Amino acid sequence: MAAEQRRSWVPGGEGNPGARPGSRPKLTGSTWECFRAATNTVLLGMALGGVFALQAAETPDEQKARVQRIEDAVLAPCCYTEPVSRHQSEVAVKMRIEIAKWVAAGRTDREILDTYVKQYGSKVLVDPRTIPGWWTAWVPWVTAILAILLGFWLLRRWRAKPLSAALPSPSPGAAVLPDLDDEE
Numbered sequence: 001m002a003a004e005q006r007r008s009w010v011p012g013g014e015g016n017p018g019a020r021p022g023s024r025p026k027l028t029g030s031t032w033e034c035f036r037a038a039t040n041t042v043l044l045g046m047a048l049g050g051v052f053a054l055q056a057a058e059t060p061d062e063q064k065a066r067v068q069r070i071e072d073a074v075l076a077p078c079c080y081t082e083p084v085s086r087h088q089s090e091v092a093v094k095m096r097i098e099i100a101k102w103v104a105a106g107r108t109d110r111e112i113l114d115t116y117v118k119q120y121g122s123k124v125l126v127d128p129r130t131i132p133g134w135w136t137a138w139v140p141w142v143t144a145i146l147a148i149l150l151g152f153w154l155l156r157r158w159r160a161k162p163l164s165a166a167l168p169s170p171s172p173g174a175a176v177l178p179d180l181d182d183e184e
Helices: 002-009 029-056 060-073 090-105 109-120 134-166
Strands: none
Touching: 060 090, 060 109, 090 109
């Protein structure tokens, strides 16, 4: 059986009927040129692959940005209220160190996030629908300003009412004094 297997891959077997079993094929001019072209293509591909791999390598600034993005996407598993980037618990600090190591090792964002989902469940991920919009920071300030304006308006109105109420109203039988300022 070993001889049959050997014949199937040894040149000169079934594919080359005129050759002796176990002999090497003679490379003709066109075969040699094809071999050289294939070798050159492989070498060129390896060289270009190395160049593209160097270009694909992240700079330290890009790695820091990726680490920050991942830290903002993962909630601290101790309370699930703050992202790992802001939380100061021991677990969050450990997770920040792990994320930085994994990014430096070349793991993708999806691999890192999937690792934490397997470890803590899907609630460890920040849901983008729950992140407040830009306007939420303005709501308290606008509310405070409107409340102050409403307070001033109410105070002015409250103070203006007693003045008009303090003036005596003319009784039906009382004589009305003429206004001396009117020149008619």
